[in-house]
Amino acid sequence: MTFLTKSRQRKALLSLFLCLGLAVSLSISYWYLLTQGTAHIAATSTKQLNELVLFWRHALDRYETIPKVLSNNPLLADALKDNKNKAKIDKLNHYLQEIQQATHASDIYLIDAQGITLAASNWQLSDKFINQDYSFRPYFIDALKGEQGRYYAVGTASDKRGYYFSYPVSSANEVLGVIVVKMDIDALENQSLGIANASGFEFMISDPDDVVFLASINSWRYAALTPLTQNKRHKLNASKRYATRSITELSIKPAYVEDFYSFGSSEQVSNAMAMQTQPQVFTINLVTSPKRYLKISETMPAAKWRVHILAPMSPLYNTLPTALLLAGTLYLLFVLAIIYSFERRRYYSQMSNAKEQLEQRVKLRTAELEHSNHKLKHTQEELIQAAKLTVIGSLSASINHELNQPLAALRSYAQNTQAFMQRNMIDKANENIHIMIQLTDRLADIIGQFKSFTRKSQGQDNAVEIATTITQALVIVKPEIEKCHITLRTHLPSGRCQIWGDGLRLQQVLVNLMTNAIAAMEHTQVKTLAIKVRCDNKIIITIQDSGPGVMESQLDKIFEPYFTTSERQGLGLGLSISERIIGSMQGSITVENASQGGAIFSIILPAHLIEKA
Template identity: 55%
Template sequence: MLPVTAKIRRKMLLALLIAAGLFLTLRLTAWYHLHQGEKALAQESRQQLSQLISLLDGLLSRFETIPHVLSTNPTLASALLDQQNDQKRRELNLYLEELQHVTEASDIYLVDALGVAVAASNWKQSFSFIGQDYSFRPYFIEAISGRLGSYYAVGTSSDKRGFYFSYPIYDRGTILGAIVVKVDIADIEQQATGIAEAGQYEYLITDPDDIVFLSSRAEWRLSSLTPLTQSKRFALNASKRYANRAINELLIRPPYSRAGKEQTPQRYQIPTDGKRLYYMDTEQEMAKAGWRVHVLSPMKPLHDELPMLLLLAASCYGLLVVGLLLHNERKRSLARMQQARDQLEQRVRERTRDLEAANTKLKDTQDELIQAAKLTVIGSLSASINHELNQPLAAIRSYAQNTQTFLARDMRERAGDNIRIIVELTDRLAEIVGQFKSFTRKSQGTDTATDIGECIRQALTIVQPEIDKQGVELKLALPDQKLEVWGDKVRLQQVLVNLMSNAIVAMAQCPHKRLQLSAIVDEKLRIRIQDNGPGVRESQMQKIFEPYYTTNERQGLGLGLSISQRIIESMQGSIQVSNADTGGAVFDIILPLYRHEGSHAS
């Protein structure tokens, strides 16, 4: 036999620890599942017990006051005083029969001071109560003593289970007998069974002798929860509570014992359909009726869930053990992986630096392209700009010469007027030059809240000389309220100038040129630039925003619309192109409105 090495001993010890851990895991899982399940089941059982008792109290209370009300009828006292009068007894029998139908009681009958029934609602039946002696019944003894009586028993004549209410009949302070109302508890049992089936539990109701007289299961009825000793059988026979019914013991394990003041639920094994099933017994006293109500919640569903839960716990434990075993193996490979990761991260950092440098270069190139596109627009408008500047300059020269003449003639007031006009013309020149200087300056790419009306007007300042030169009719429609978008103001001006310049070029061959500029507000802001030129051919629709694509080879590099689209997309917007029904191209700039409630774009 080979000696047991240290490695084998370690493996055996590890296997032993794993087995012990599995055993402990299964024990704890079973305990926790049963503990929590029984706790929840007990809480639910207490609610069901409260509902069941409320139902029973409500059903019995319907009949509790009937004897007292009937006792006030003088006909009952008259019949007891004159029992030999057959006419009175017949009328009383008919009266009680009618009351029995109205109240839906099982039976109503009148007994004299000796406990003998003299009239009954079942006077026509073969088991009529008339002539029967009920002096041994506790409900008669309580009534003849001047109290409201109540009692459960099996009828000695009808052999039906019932609950009895009784009340004394007085005549001038003397008790002549008692009126008794019997309630058929089979109807009560049926209603309570329906509630129990809906709640998926069983119930039983016992008398003070622990005899089951109401139950959701027929096999449990008229069974004793406690052993039937000789003295107990003798007492039951003497009270005739159950008439001639046989009382058997319910084989309940462990032996039944009443719950204490804490009302802690008990667990019993009770024969059910030939099987011995476990139930949680939650019980409560109905002091008024003298009953003890038991709600028996089956524990089989709780136990049926346990194997699957144990299998799940064992699986989780197995996964945990496998994970721990793999963890040791993983630790050994982590060092190698870490070394490879460090090398990879170093390469990634180097590649990232290269990409960042390329992105910076690309951004600079893009800014240069945008600046070149702006200068291209300015170049195409240079003739109109010169015209716009030459007019004020010529006027300034003329007014300056006139001013010299006025000063030579000592016409100082006229000279002052000319100087004021020269100052105004100079301010106009400064405004025009300042606008062009702002437009041609490189944008810093700073996004701010931009007033769209002001932006459109500043863009028009740049394009206006070309509009005047080409004789274009300008139609401007802007909303009265202030509208703002979030973006770079200078770049948005560039887009507007570019689109308006393109529209003016497109209308070069039109006898009457018309440019419409409008701003429409719905969910977003829509800036529409529409001309009455030839429009955009269908074949050009998909390519018009591509870089270096142009329909005018003599002017531009084909970057204007591509750059404009990128600028608008950087502002979370879009540009759409279409042809108007009346002719001409329509460019729509769609931008989200900026609101001041805390977000930059709606």
């Protein structure tokens, strides 16, 4: 009875120890995973924030100097001095329209000293800015003081969002008016949205009043991050910054700290930026349900914007249960490994048997892989052979023509010889027979060359003479060259120029590239095929045609298996096979477009023997 009690106590203590260890293990794992995951998200968000801020700075910098440059044009000062002169105003309207179209700005307009628009690039539209009063706009007030103005707002006339750059137009140290360039931010917001979607984060940009005016989520746009007090609503309405837009409050927890002071002195800006770049987790109520984000911000002092990156925390939270389950499983496995470590000796013989069985399976699997490799090699050989026959098939019409010519001549000479024999003109008959022998020799050479090309390679490497191989390949394609009236230009080495490889397969590659070049020139008027060989430390064979060349988008894909174009038939295996053949010879094959038109295919092979003539 005492033994059973002690046994139960030991089991109870062991179970308690295991549960406490499991709890500690899960707690440490949870803390570590959450800390490391948050740190990783923060690091990624910082990089994304820097990229987004840089994007917007570059976008704003494109238009910042345009008003200052335009202010130096005497057309503006003349129009402001003589604002009743319709001809000058019309000329200025057309000038501003041309500048707007050239710079892709949203609008460009000139305001007189009273704040009334005198000329605008949209003078021909129904919602033109001419005669509109913009004296209340901060960018006008700043420029009238002789300073450059920058301001974000929704247009009161166009009802479109934009960022405004302004600069004073002066004459004799007197400010006559203000030139304004409006930048459309809708397209830039869409580009930022594309960046955010691709990187898996959300963003918002707020003004000094903490009102969001650019965002990746529609419900965030025109929402205040801080409470809308009566004074703030009055200020927003008075500035007309958002025209008729309704400003709401964004439901965010914990409460967002108002940091308008960050647009003050340079020291305040630096402190605010340092504070805002510290990551913080917020819960924001969306249309469907609340969602938690890790927010990190950066101030753009010149634009008086604050850019916020909000990385969803849900991916991290979703991985925590699985990670904790894995941590608990590993803990239990570790404990079980300790408990049953002594039991493994009992199964030593079983493990030994299992090892022997595993070795047998490995041997069997190795034999199966060797068999599969043998079948794959055989299939590759068949594929290469099929590619040869495909080339011959594409040249069949020209080959038929090349064979029919000497056959027709043979028939004619045979008939003449028969007539000469009947007339007892032995000498004439002998001459005809001699010519017929030459014709049969020519037929034998042609058929022999095609027979040599179509036979299967033995896979044996030896010294291959480049000039001879090219000449043999030209015999194959020469009928097609003559049929298509193509001018052939060759520059072959006069001395010995050899590589080490399979000559028959190199000949197949050359025939394939030549037939591709011939096909590429099908619809061109000037048809020239140039083949050159340069012998140095490496041997470079170039095949250049005068066709339309290869599209830039296809240059990187042209050697991929099954890649072809809609203009040509076939499976798209010829160039892929050619690349593999050249690669097996320790070489490479490249393609580029010639400056004068046409494609250039280059075969680069290591030299085996080079002797100059």
